[in-house]
Amino acid sequence: MFLRAIARPLMAGVKQTTGIVGLDVVPNAREVLISLYSKTLKEIQAVPPDEGYRKAVESFTKHRLTVCREEEDWEAIEKRLGCGQVEELIEEARDELKLIEKMIEWDPWGVPDDYECEVIENDAPVPKHVPLHRPGPLPEEFYSTLEKLQLNSKEAPPAVTSGESKAV
Amino acid sequence: MERSEHGNRLDTNSDYLFQLLCFLKLHTYTRVQVSIDICGVDYPSRKRRFEVIYNLLSTRYNSRIRVQISADEVTRISPVVSLFPSAGRWEREVWDMFGVSSINHPDLRRISTDYGFEGHPLRKDLPLSGYVEVRYDDPEKRVVSEPIEMTQEFRYFDFASPWEQRSDG
Numbered sequence A: 001m002f003l004r005a006i007a008r009p010l011m012a013g014v015k016q017t018t019g020i021v022g023l024d025v026v027p028n029a030r031e032v033l034i035s036l037y038s039k040t041l042k043e044i045q046a047v048p049p050d051e052g053y054r055k056a057v058e059s060f061t062k063h064r065l066t067v068c069r070e071e072e073d074w075e076a077i078e079k080r081l082g083c084g085q086v087e088e089l090i091e092e093a094r095d096e097l098k099l100i101e102k103m104i105e106w107d108p109w110g111v112p113d114d115y116e117c118e119v120i121e122n123d124a125p126v127p128k129h130v131p132l133h134r135p136g137p138l139p140e141e142f143y144s145t146l147e148k149l150q151l152n153s154k155e156a157p158p159a160v161t162s163g164e165s166k167a168v
Numbered sequence B: 001m002e003r004s005e006h007g008n009r010l011d012t013n014s015d016y017l018f019q020l021l022c023f024l025k026l027h028t029y030t031r032v033q034v035s036i037d038i039c040g041v042d043y044p045s046r047k048r049r050f051e052v053i054y055n056l057l058s059t060r061y062n063s064r065i066r067v068q069i070s071a072d073e074v075t076r077i078s079p080v081v082s083l084f085p086s087a088g089r090w091e092r093e094v095w096d097m098f099g100v101s102s103i104n105h106p107d108l109r110r111i112s113t114d115y116g117f118e119g120h121p122l123r124k125d126l127p128l129s130g131y132v133e134v135r136y137d138d139p140e141k142r143v144v145s146e147p148i149e150m151t152q153e154f155r156y157f158d159f160a161s162p163w164e165q166r167s168d169g
Helices: A002-011 A029-046 A052-070 A074-081 A086-106 A139-155 B014-026 B087-098
Strands: A120-122 B002-004 B008-012 B034-042 B050-058 B063-071 B132-137 B142-147
Touching: A029 A052, A029 A074, A029 A086, A052 A074, A052 A086, A074 A086, A086 B014, B008 B014, B014 B050, B014 B063, B034 B087
Parallel strands: A120 B002, B008 B063
Antiparallel strands: B002 B008, B034 B050, B050 B063, B132 B142
16 A cells, blocks of 8 residues: 555556556557547538537547646546546547548538427336446546545545545 | 436437447447347337337446337348447347348348248237248158147137136135
């Protein structure tokens, strides 16, 4: 535990493994990400400016690009973005580029404004034995609570069982 | 589009199926990379009687979505095998069981029925025990298939409730 705390700044240099089968470590992840995001922003110009798709892609690509430019270290990028590992981010960026190319080819823009998509809200109660698939918690909260638990456990054993009381 | 506690369901028409699934697979905010199941349902009272259902899973966002598309006997849906390689067998199954075929499918063969089987089993108009039965014929020394002969008529039990008709317990 103490060793990990001391060695942690040294460990941030080299990544041994992503922990995911089939996904190799990319050593120059930051440069790859910056180039992919700049390319995405260039490609998305071909989409008409009013479309929600263009706005969504531009917003998250710009956010991720600024974070990548500001932070030097892949670990800092991962922590700040909170979107998983940099290799996964590279995959997502590549897929988004492929998707933009296909969307431009298929050209789905130009839906008339009065087209309504029927949304049915079904509020019937689910029986207790049926599993509900809910998305997981945010990575940022996880990281901050983990940090605080590790710092606190060095001094004294944690007095509460739930980590949420320690998170701000 | 239905949004409910039971799970999200999205209806679409057949022209845009491949595009929709490609978008769902590749877009950063909806990364559904896994197709869990492709199955069909037969609603004989509807005009487009079959409904092909794609169950998809996003491991990144831990959420599932179901895409449904309606088709009749002659509609051909586009194969999604290039997007989801596991869909190969499911599409063959849908073709075999229902008769909903795909355009330009790389490998569309029967998968669950017998080699010379005629008909599509899971349609509602094919009876439960089928039309032919097979038996080993000793003089010919091979298995022959003959029209079905049932000694007992098909019994249909219609219990109003399990508690009322307790004759023998």
